[in-house]
Amino acid sequence: MAEKNKLSIICMSGDFDKAIAIFTLASGAAAVNYEVNLFFTFWGLNNIKINKGRAFIGKGVLARFFNFLLGGRNNLPLSRLNFAGASPGLMTNMMKSRNVATLPELFQVSIALGVNFYACEMAMHVLGLTRDDFIPEVKDVLGVATFLELSKGGQTLFI
């Protein structure tokens, strides 16, 4: 059997619209039998926090404030025209009314299709986060060298 196609995405952004791009590509690729690896780093880690909303998590006072302000995947701002956080809800309603999959749906089907989630060890360290702060579907905590090894031979995107 031919070797499986592979898509790896470095998920740096914590923006709502970019998260839609990440999980649309991930679920679409997994649905056509690609191996999909998502490597969440810095603001991208907000996508995979176990707390979907705002929570004082992390080690140290600054980290706790930082993580509270950043929030989880229910608090992702739109990269443009965010209107103090009102726009992601409005965008979700527009997506629903036009029968386009919403971010929670894309997230769930990505998990159902076996997309691999990885967290960046260095960014977790900076933000004072541990593996327990993330959803159990996170397969591993990685550094650059392991990510390069995982993504070798496939396509890699940076979002």
Next chain:
Amino acid sequence: MSRINLDITKDHCPMTFVKTKLQLEQMEEGDILEILLSKGEPLENVPRTVTEQGFQVLETTQVKDDIYKVVIKK
């Protein structure tokens, strides 16, 4: 052998082939999946991607102006 219907006429990329894949995963070898889909991107890509994954497209028929039925054997 069972026959299952799936209507993805109202869905858009990537849910058209995501729903197809999730449905096929739940089915047994030899089961038949009848999909109703729209012409354009779903009609071009759903049969192609299932064929690439080793499933058999038995027939594609037009049922309305913009709606097609694709029959797939797992």
